[in-house]
Amino acid sequence: MDLFSSLIYGFGLALQPSNLLFCFIGVFLGTLVGVLPGIGPVGTIALLLPLTFKLSPVTGIIMLAGIYYGSMYGGSTTSILINIPGETSSVVTCLDGYQMALRGRAGPALGIAAFGSFIAGSAGLAGLVLIANPLADLAVKFGPAEYFSLLCLGLVALTFLSQGSVLRGLSMASLGLFLSLIGQDVVTGTIRFSFGLVRLEGGLDLVPVMMGLFGISEVLLNVEKLGDERHIVKAEITNLLPSKSDWRQSAMPIARGTILGFFLGLLPGGGAIMSSFFSYTVEKKLSRHPENFGQGAIEGVAGPESANNSATSAAFIPLFSLGIPGTMTTAILLGAFIIHGVQPGPMLLSQHPEIFWGTVASMYVGNVLLLVLNLPLIGMWVQLLRAPYRTLFPLILFFCLVGAFSGSMDTAGIYLMLIFGVAGYVLRKLSYEPAPLVLAFVLGPMFERNLRQALIISDGSPMVFLTHPISLGALLICFLFLLWAILPSLRRKRRLAMSEEQ
Amino acid sequence: MITKRIRRGEGFFWLAMGIFIGIVAMRTGVGAVKEPGPGFIALAAGLFMAGVGLVMILTALLGAVSIRNGGPLSRVLSSISWSRVLCTLGLLFGYAFLLDRLGHVLATFLVMWGLFYDWDKKNPVMSLLLSVLVTGISYLFFEKLLLVRFPKGIWP
Numbered sequence: 098m099d100l101f102s103s104l105i106y107g108f109g110l111a112l113q114p115s116n117l118l119f120c121f122i123g124v125f126l127g128t129l130v131g132v133l134p135g136i137g138p139v140g141t142i143a144l145l146l147p148l149t150f151k152l153s154p155v156t157g158i159i160m161l162a163g164i165y166y167g168s169m170y171g172g173s174t175t176s177i178l179i180n181i182p183g184e185t186s187s188v189v190t191c192l193d194g195y196q197m198a199l200r201g202r203a204g205p206a207l208g209i210a211a212f213g214s215f216i217a218g219s220a221g222l223a224g225l226v227l228i229a230n231p232l233a234d235l236a237v238k239f240g241p242a243e244y245f246s247l248l249c250l251g252l253v254a255l256t257f258l259s260q261g262s263v264l265r266g267l268s269m270a271s272l273g274l275f276l277s278l279i280g281q282d283v284v285t286g287t288i289r290f291s292f293g294l295v296r297l298e299g300g301l302d303l304v305p306v307m308m309g310l311f312g313i314s315e316v317l318l319n320v321e322k323l324g325d326e327r328h329i330v331k332a333e334i335t336n337l338l339p340s341k342s343d344w345r346q347s348a349m350p351i352a353r354g355t356i357l358g359f360f361l362g363l364l365p366g367g368g369a370i371m372s373s374f375f376s377y378t379v380e381k382k383l384s385r386h387p388e389n390f391g392q393g394a395i396e397g398v399a400g401p402e403s404a405n406n407s408a409t410s411a412a413f414i415p416l417f418s419l420g421i422p423g424t425m426t427t428a429i430l431l432g433a434f435i436i437h438g439v440q441p442g443p444m445l446l447s448q449h450p451e452i453f454w455g456t457v458a459s460m461y462v463g464n465v466l467l468l469v470l471n472l473p474l475i476g477m478w479v480q481l482l483r484a485p486y487r488t489l490f491p492l493i494l495f496f497c498l499v500g501a502f503s504g505s506m507d508t509a510g511i512y513l514m515l516i517f518g519v520a521g522y523v524l525r526k527l528s529y530e531p532a533p534l535v536l537a538f539v540l541g542p543m544f545e546r547n548l549r550q551a552l553i554i555s556d557g558s559p560m561v562f563l564t565h566p567i568s569l570g571a572l573l574i575c576f577l578f579l580l581w582a583i584l585p586s587l588r589r590k591r592r593l594a595m596s597e598e599q
Numbered sequence: 600m601i602t603k604r605i606r607r608g609e610g611f612f613w614l615a616m617g618i619f620i621g622i623v624a625m626r627t628g629v630g631a632v633k634e635p636g637p638g639f640i641a642l643a644a645g646l647f648m649a650g651v652g653l654v655m656i657l658t659a660l661l662g663a664v665s666i667r668n669g670g671p672l673s674r675v676l677s678s679i680s681w682s683r684v685l686c687t688l689g690l691l692f693g694y695a696f697l698l699d700r701l702g703h704v705l706a707t708f709l710v711m712w713g714l715f716y717d718w719d720k721k722n723p724v725m726s727l728l729l730s731v732l733v734t735g736i737s738y739l740f741f742e743k744l745l746l747v748r749f750p751k752g753i754w755p
Contacts, residue, residue, distance in 0.1 A: 552634075
């Protein structure tokens with residue numbers, strides 16, 4: 098099929114009533130979790146994953162993807178109206194968005210955020226369609242050595258770029274890798290690391306682990322803050338359509354944010370957060386009035402919001418073409434694909450074209466739905482922001498409990514989720530990010546399979562990783578990341594020693 | 600910014616954990632490099648973890664860590680609202696315990712009542728109403744519509 102026929106085929110699937118309904122549910126829930134500070138797309142996808150078991154793979158993936166990109170839209174609303182980012186990628190939007198709202202320009206801020214997101218999201222999808230196919234063709238030639246090195250790169254890059262200490266991230270990643278090995282060895286059939294517990298012989302289920310580490314721990318952290326009031330901008334929100342002057346000021350930031358976001362979104366570990374920060378920095382540097390940034394400059398909203406949406410679309414490219422997730426949310430989507438019996442990667446387009454084209458087309462449809470949800474219905478989201486967290490958190494916890502039970506139809510799933518919930522809470526309190534652990538947990542089986550295959554094929558020679566150019570390149574970048582992480586400590590140590598001598 | 604003591608403690612934890620994983624992996628069977636066994640990757644993960652632990656200890660011992668009074672642990676412990684967190688956790692573990700014994704409907708009702716209860720205002724009526732509502736909707740949606748087979752327990 099050529100590109101045009103494939104897109105028509107995809108739209109045929111995406112516009113089927115059931116897929117359209119679940120696309121709407123996905124983007125609606127995505128906007129909802131984006132608007133509500135406290136639970137993000139990772140937790141929500143983990144939470145709703147069991148509900149998709151009864152759906153066809155394409156419908157389930159359409160809904161889960163909708164949550165991901167929908168949350169990027171919704172995140173800006175809270176940043177602009179209450180100065181609390183609904184999503185980490187909307188942190189930068191607080192700087193100028195909230196200032197615009199305080200000056201009575203909440204409408205144009207919300208409007209340009211929604212339009213910028215729509216334009217960038219659509220452009221990012223065009224890039225996805227154009228790049229994913231050739232990349233998948235190239236990836237067919239990859240062997241276990243290339244895959245192993247690319248997986249290493251994804252893991253190290255995400256660890257390096259996630260919040261907090263790199264050493265802590267690396268320790269979490271190695272723990273995640275070990276946890277993924279619990280259960281039966283696929284090569285020899287040996288039961289390993291079950292410590293005599295029958296429940297562990299089948300391995301740890303992904304859903305309770307994710308729901309515990311993200312959903313439960315997130316709620317526990319928020320429960321501590323019950324009673325803290327949110328200050329919502331009280332002025333009436335009018336003029337959602339930006340003026341000509343607003344458009345003139347925002348056009349180039351939207352274009353730059355789209356391009357920047359797309360290329361950063363392609364990188365492992367890059368994603369929406371990094372792209373929005375980069376876009377803000379670029380806009381401030383290029384502006385003739387950098388002093389206006391932080392005081393309500395519309396460019397400070399348009400650029401980052403476009404960048405994070407473009408990055409979200411681009412993040413699907415390594416997932417679809419290589420089967421390697423570059424971000425935490427795509428790692429969980431990879432888990433969802435596997436649970437639905439679909440292996441993303443170079444063969445996805447030939448073996449499951451309905452998944453690829455159906456999801457891509459649904460993302461176009463979803464972007465239009467999001468524009469409708471985020472502009473005319475903005476009043477509804479504002480009302481929702483006024484709902485007390487005290488009423489919301491029992492419902493979130495209840496969905497977690499039901500989700501953990503329905504995955505295995507056994508209370509052991511609930512216990513497993515709660516154990517990981519407590520662990521996630523303690524770790525986050527100690528500034529340990531759960532993202533590297535979960536990414537390593539998801540990638541662990543692929544990591545092991547490719548390493549073992551590469552070593553068996555090469556008759557035990559580790560040179561196999563250095564003689565293949567792509568593998569060598571990926572490992573070199575890994576090495577640079579690790580060196581970069583260690584060097585500041587060495588520099589600090591030397592400086593400290595010198596100052597003590599003086 | 601973290602204290603040397605905390606970083607050293609973390610380092611020893613990861614070192615011990617890495618050694619433990621390494622030992623367990625070797626017992627499982629590491630195999631050879633040209634034919635890796637089921638414990639091969641786990642051994643690598645354990646060694647890597649132990650290595651990270653060692654780097655943490657060394658950075659703490661050599662003074663490569665920023666030092667300040669009162670590390671995060673004391674701040675973390677004092678900032679936690681223990682009663683709320685422990686109550687919530689108690690109710691969640693209680694749900695797992697009660698689900699098989701009382702059944703989905705009764706366990707959901709009791710746990711939701713506890714979770715909705717406002718400990719500051721101490722108004723049980725609102726939490727009662729909300730828990731009845733959630734239990735009713737959950738029963739209709741999950742048991743009747745989606746036909747999820749929850750334990751019946753003592754619920755008729």
